[in-house]
Amino acid sequence: MSSALNNVNSLRTDVILSIWLILPAIAIFYYWKWSRSRTVRLINAIPGRKPLPLLGNLLHWDVFSEDFYRDMATSWTKKYGPIARVWFGPRPFVAIASPELAQKFLSTTKHYTMANDFSLLGDWLGNSLFLSTGAHWKNRRRLVTPVFHIQNFDSFIDIFNEESSICAAEFEKMIETNPDKEINVTRVMTQCALNIICESAMGQTKLEKEKQVYISNVQRYCQIFIRRVQRPWLSINWIYRMTSLRREYERCLSVMHAFTNKVARERREMFEQSVKKNSDQLPNDVIVDEKPKSTSRFAMVDRLIEASYEGADLDDTGIREEINMLTFAGHDTTSIAMGWFLYLIAKHPTHQQMIVDELDSVFRGDRDRPCTLQDVSELQYMERCIKETLRLYPSVPVLVRKVSQDIEIGGYTIPAGVTVIPFFYYIHHDPDLYPDPEAFKPERFFPENSIDRHPYAFIPFGAGPRHCLECHVRPLVLNPIEVFTSALQKLSVTEEFFN
């Protein structure tokens, strides 16, 4: 009996031992096969530091540091040139960092799609323009683009003025109650940008209180999204599902969806009432070309509802997706830009004074009157300062795109499936394109100094067919700033920030 037991035990030990030997052998075999695959060979032909087995270049940087991208932009691309590769474990990334290569990559959407990392936003943005590709993207882009016609900004400028005044008052209060102390401009700027975007995207609604709740949920949702991007293990669903973040994320999501659904319904009803009113008033034999408009101020959502009535392929879910997308794409980008602008202006009193002088001249001393689109177009020096801000601190420092078919760039083949990162930050800081690149010099954007610049040397709004729709960003960024004149002059930067 005991010898039978001994036999069973030794058999078990043999089996366990064999498994322990076979499993690593299988793993080594697959690793060896994978490391000789076409993708790996093509990627390793691109300049970059020698990767460690399985870990790739993970140990070569502090990949979880907030400055990781900047470190990579400044050290990696400087060392390896305008095209470089990096392995995050077994996942390769290719960075491109020259105007020529960015142009080659971005000037057509034929060979790329959105990277998988963005699928984290799928619950919120669904099949919106921002996340979609191919024919669906083309269709949505065609529908959303008219919303950004400059004539629509005539109706938005009132919103910019109202929200900017509220923001300026808050800003003044912060300065008054914290004399000679640091203030956090980002919070006020984010609130201002979100108010402006929501108001222009969704219009005035009977749901003002709910709108504020929506805004705070958007802020929280975006914070959680950034945290998930910065901590790669949180994009693994079963790990993420065990965290409390997930519950919070879903709570935000349900508040956001409920709100945008209500807004879409409310605006559609307003639109239908207006159609009915128009048709009731018309004699049967009169044909009117003019399209019915909602009764209150025009909002981006109204243009989408109009399009859906005209037969566009856009149902209520589609409208909700696009409203959410505009809120997402528009708020952080502008608030970051406004925050950095204020920082730079505080740091450079000479430019600050030139801006104030320009404002005085455009407004001819009447600082209380509302700003017009004409004023905005005359604020030329301010515009150059904003461009220089976006050069130094682009709100979107990199793009992340997945190659959908092999592409030849800079003499290397990037195989399908690999993630490519066009590095705007590096391009904007390249000393060959911008001598003394860290210095704040708005004069770089004087026409005579920009004439020979490569069209892809300054691309804070992206470039090519997927470039940002907000090409009339001036009113949006400038307007809050221009009402800040008195606050602007009270700003300076603390020593700590200088370093």
Ligand code: HEM
């Ligand atoms: C300072 C402000 C802004 C900056 C720096 C900025 C930057 C960008 C960048 C870099 C892209 C990606 C372009 C590409 O893939 O080539 C983008 C896309 C986009 N932006 Fe902006 N953006 C700003 C403001 C806004 C605002 C206010 C809105 C709308 C309210 C907006 C709407 C969009 C949309 C809809 C897309 C996606 C376009 C597409 O995929 O077809 N952006 N933006």
